[in-house]
Amino acid sequence: MAECNISREKVLLLKPQAYMNRSGQSVGKVARYYKLTPEDILIVHDELDFDAGVLKLKKDGGHAGHNGLRDIIAHLGANGFYRLRIGIGRPPAGMVVADYVLSAPSKNDAQLILSAIDHGKGFIDQITTGDITAVMNKLNS
Numbered sequence: 591m592a593e594c595n596i597s598r599e600k601v602l603l604l605k606p607q608a609y610m611n612r613s614g615q616s617v618g619k620v621a622r623y624y625k626l627t628p629e630d631i632l633i634v635h636d637e638l639d640f641d642a643g644v645l646k647l648k649k650d651g652g653h654a655g656h657n658g659l660r661d662i663i664a665h666l667g668a669n670g671f672y673r674l675r676i677g678i679g680r681p682p683a684g685m686v687v688a689d690y691v692l693s694a695p696s697k698n699d700a701q702l703i704l705s706a707i708d709h710g711k712g713f714i715d716q717i718t719t720g721d722i723t724a725v726m727n728k729l730n731s
């Protein structure tokens with residue numbers, strides 16, 4: 591975990607060291623310790639339902655089968671957090687989803703994913719200062 595200031599706002603950055611399916615344990619502990627509400631939290635995660643490199647921001651929702659999100663929802667007791675979803679695409683026919691998400695992406699997909707991450711960095715100030723709706727409008731249109 592790291593603590594920093596972005597646009598004069600205190601920001602906590604958390605990279606759980608547990609398996610992704612258990613990331614809710616870390617998120618829940620930090621949220622309770624710092625008295626964060628779900629609305630104070632932004633989770634950045636992979637998204638099978640988007641082509642590689644697609645970047646979208648949303649609030650609320652279910653886990654859609656994403657075990658990391660399922661664990662976070664369980665440990666927060668709520669789903670009202672923000673999600674910055676980075677598309678990784680679907681596995682080829684016949685490939686097990688778990689094997690797909692745990693394997694390295696193709697060179698082309700990796701470039702698209704890295705470009706999406708770079709693009710997302712450009713919105714950090716707006717997200718931090720609470721201008722989430724503007725970011726959603728830009729990313730989701």
